[in-house]
Amino acid sequence: MNKPVINKDLKWALSYLKPYILPLSGIFIITFAQNYIFTLLPKVGTNFLFELLSPEKIQLLIKYLVLVLVIILAKSFLSFFRGYSVKVVINTVMKKIRDRIFFHLLTLDLDFFTENKTGDIIALTVNDVTRVKTGFYLGVIRFLSQIMMVIIIVVKLFLLNWRLTLISFGATPFIIWIIRVIGNKMRVVSRKVRKNVAELSTNLHETVTGIEVVKAYAQEEYELDNFKKNTKKFKRNNLKLALLGHFFSPLNEVIIYFFAMAIVALGSYFIIKGSLKPKQLIEFMILMGIMSGPLMKIPSFITRFKVVTASIERILNFLETKPKIQEIENPFEKVLEGKIEFKNVWFSYNPSQTVLKDVSYVAERGEVVALVGPSGAGKTxxxxxxxxxxxxxxxxxxxxxxIIKNYGLKSLRSQIGIVSQNVILFNTSIIENIRYSMRDATEEEIISVTKKAYAYDFIMQFPGQFHTEVGEKGAKLSGGQKQRIAIARTFLMNPQILILDEATSSLDSESEYYIRLAIEELMKGRTSIIIAHRLSTISHANKILVLNEGQIIDIGTHDELIKRCEMYNKIYKLQYFR
Structure with missing residues (x-):
């Protein structure tokens, strides 16, 4: 079965050009005019040369010089207008593609981000998209421009001498065969290079984000060796790609120049026979010289297309990834009251390991429900x-x-506040981080929630106060400060349900004290689910769920569980009587 000339990857890429058919048509009309004007130079030049051989026609010098100047100026103007128009169209297309990729990224489940490396995602959204721009969109327009130039010149060559023209294209089948062989090999190597880029991105991202651990364990040398191994593979595959690319261009030049010499010999023969004039041969050779540029560029464009299709394939595969969590048609959009009920719930991250087994419990509106148990029990x-x-x-x-599947995702999540140990702050100001949960919040509302979160005083001590930049991931703030800003952000969204995941662990006594006060205020009137290893933080809970190996083994208050639950009693003794 024959493969389609344009596969689905190229169809997808070309589909983004459809809305711009009209401006692209204008660009190609300008390109045709530019190329055609340029191909007038050989005829003008040869006429000028042969006219000047007669001394009595020396007065034509100014006429030809003016004509050449007009041709050059016209070509330059059209070249500028065409170049800028191309950039406008292509950059508009790339904006749409980048927006589409980022939008799709935001729709994917957490599963996607846990199953894929950060480096792979960055390589796709940055490197692959850039290659599509330079290697495909700009490449297609340049390729068609070169093809157009070749067609114009071929027509002119046929008009000069059709026999000589047919002979001059004898190398074409051989060049096409080389393109196919080398192009396929370049595509395979290109995929390896993409993989290397992703590995390097992941390596760099993990080292930078975990630099404290690297330095704490004095593992700089190990990380450097790891990075060197990745850069070595990247260098090896890049050199393979370069070898294939650079091997092809000189080979193409040798073939073209060989046939150029043959044309000179044959042209001389036709002149002797009287079927070709010397002036026509010179014009023919100049046109062939002009055409050699596009002929040498066209194969490299084709081999680059082979390379860039690997990037298009990756982008398309990414865009075809469907989120597992889907909304129903016409989902519920309503204000939650806060009652939560699990009925015989089972869950697993992968088929070989069940994480939750037949979990059932009820959290009534406004209740505080705590989850305790060993690591891996299923609390988070x-x-x-x-x-x-x-x-x-x-x-x-x-x-x-x-049933939660009947709620709209945005409606549901916008009414559930989450405060965890691993606070995520964005690299912007304090006020923008707090406002993230409610974009239209006023400054008065933000001041109010920071006071409730016991964050106002330390914020006002900064020179920039609320407009202080927090740094990447809040690096300029202490752990307790980040936590209180996160609590203020949750206050601002005014959730009906609150999830506290290890919210007070790993903090100094003073920070923990203020955070406890802030959380107590935050939990008032809200259904709260608390996860904590320290029982001192959950002794006030209305219900405590004791989990082990994905199952609830007991439910009760602190006093009830101390008396009857062996695992809870064991955790209590380990924490209080060590």
Missing amino acids: TIANLIPRFYEYEKGEILIDDT
Whole structure:
């Protein structure tokens, strides 16, 4: 079965050019005019040369010089106008593609981000997109421009001498065969280079984000060796790609120059026979010289297309990745009251390991429900299922007696506040980080929530106060300061349900004291799900769920569980009587 000339990857890339057919048509008309004007130079030049051989016609010198100047100026003007128009169209197309990729990235589930390396995602959204711009879109327009130049020159060559023209294209089949062989090899190597770029990005990202651990364990040499191994592979595959590319261009030149010499010999023969004039041969050779440029560029464009299709393929595969969590048609959009119910819920991150097994519990509106148990018991998973970060497999989860799958994702998540140990702040000002949960919040509202979160005083001590830049991931703030800004952000969104995941662990006593006060204020009137290893933070809970290996083994208050639950009692003794 024959492969289609244009596969689905190229169809996808070309589809972004459809809305710009009219400006692109204008660009190609300008390109044709520019190329045609340029191909007038050989005829003008040869006429000028042969006219000047007669001394009595020396007065034509000024006429020809003016004509040449007009041709050059016209070509230059058209070249400028065409070049700028191309950039306008291509940059508009690339904006749409980047926006489409980023929008799709935001729709994907957490599963996608845990299963794919950060370096792979960055390589796709930055490197592959750039290659599509330079290697495909700009390449296609340049390729068609060169093809247009070749067609114009071929027509002129046929008009000069069709026999000589046919002979001059004898090398074409051989060049096409070389393009096919080398182009396919370049595509394979290009995929390896993409993989190397992703590995380097991941390596660099992990080292930079984990630099404190690297230095704490004095592992700079190990990380350097790791990076050198990746750069060595990247260098090796890049050199393979360069070898194939640079091998082809000189070979192409040798073939073209060989045939140029043959044309001179044949042209001389036709002159002797009287079927060609010397002036026509010179014009023919100048046109062939002009055409040699496009002929040498066209194969390199084709081999680059082979390379860039690997990037297009990756982007398209990414865009075809469907989020597992889907909204129903006409989902519910309503204010939550806060009742949460799990009914025989089962969940697993992969088929070989079940994380939650037949989990059932009810958190009434305004109740504080705590989750305790050893690491890996399923506490965080239960919390992550409430805002539908993951999809449960069996059973049902209800909020206000409505299955959570019937709620709109935005409506649901905008009413669930999450405060965790790993606070994420963006590299912008304090006020913008707090305002992230409610974009139209006033400055008065922001001041109010920072006071509730016990953050106002330390914010006002900064020279920039609320407009102080927090640095990447809040690097300019202490752990306690970041936590209180996160709590202020949650206050601002005014959620009906609150999830506290290890919110007070790993903090100094003073920070923990203020954060406890802020959290107590935050929990008032809200259904709160608390995850903590330290029982001192959850002794006030209305219900405590004790989990082990994905199952709830007991439910009760602190006093009830101390008396009857062996695992809870064990955790209590380990924390208080060590």
